[in-house]
Amino acid sequence: MGIAPTYADFSVAPARLANADVTSDGAVFAGSHLAVTAGGGVTVGFEVADPADVEQVTLTVTALVSKSGRSPGYAPMDVLVQGEPVVEGLTVPGGGDLPQDNVFAVPGHLLKPGANTLEIRSSARARTMLWLYRVTLDPVWERGRSERARTAAAARDTVFAYRTESRPAHDPSAAWRPAPRLVFHVDRGEQSLPAQLGWRDTDGAETAVSFQSNMSDFHGCRRHADGTVHEYRGRLTGRWSSLQDADEVPPSALHRFRTEEGWGGRWHASGELRLLVDAGGTALERVTWRDQRGNSGVAVLHALEEEAVGEPVRGFTGYYQRHNEGPIGYRGTEIGLGRV
Secondary structure (H helix, E strand, C coil): CCCCCEEEECCCCCCEEECCEEEEEEEEECCCCEEEEEEEEEEEEEEECCHHHCCEEEEEEEEEECCECCECCCCCEEEEECCEEEEEEECCCCCCCCCEEEEEEEEHHHCCCEEEEEEEEECCCCCCCEEEEEEEEEECCCCCHHHHHHHHHHCCCCEEEEEEEEEECCCCCCCCEEEEEEEEEEECCCCCCEEEEEEEECCCCEEEEEECCCCCEEEEEEECCCCCEEEEEEEEEEEECCHHHCCCCCHHHCEEEEEEEEECCEEEECCCEEEEEECCCCCEEEEEEEECCCCEEEEEEEECCCCCCCCCCEEEEEEEECCCCCCEEEEEEECCCCCC
């Protein structure tokens, strides 16, 4: 293999890295990105085993230029590999509203065996900031390989905790007030981060939220059991691969289901589904979700027939829909309490 999956993800601190080391000058972590000042830059070192196997590299730099008030900002970007310019004075498109994927072809002859360097610089004449979100490098015939590796690594930690606030809807003068901590875990074993989450409690309260792509924040709304509606937002305070590492979350809050998927006129065994949503309310009645790959699901929790020993058995009924496919049946039977 000429070059292993290579990425630098600046949406978290410390940055998530694969086949990369990073140094910077005039760049600071700013919550979901590196903010690079005028004349500053970031250098990514990466290893190449055999450049003869790499005819061309696809380099993707996800970035934006911060605004100047309501107007587009100014922070031209230079990109160099081994000190050779790939692009000079590039204005990142998009006006500063959303990060943009800037894709470049890097000739294979610029690579060398062993250590290589990628530099991303903001012009000394910049008047606003260059925000860097991530960098990936792939051999030209293996498109998206590093991005898939990055998202899979990011999805290993699937237990999230948020400090939350709410305020009455349609009242912009109302102050945000602290609300109970939200801890959630929705996992089908598909290594994809959630994009949206909704749930209904047994008392009738309902909540729906949408997450930043790096999971740092969410925004949404809540309808309480008495019918009042609030805006709802949260900031990430903890993230773990195991519920055992999460603070003050009882194992009984976790639902584990043996599942089946319905298609072709029959039910087929599927993987385990794990559900936990703890926001200080009553027990769960329904959970809905959509992940960052565009897959979505619904699980309505309910009682099943009692076992011979008289213990109630819980299950769920719902559907699942993979991106660009039709919906299929989805059902499960709880397999007992336990830790993630």
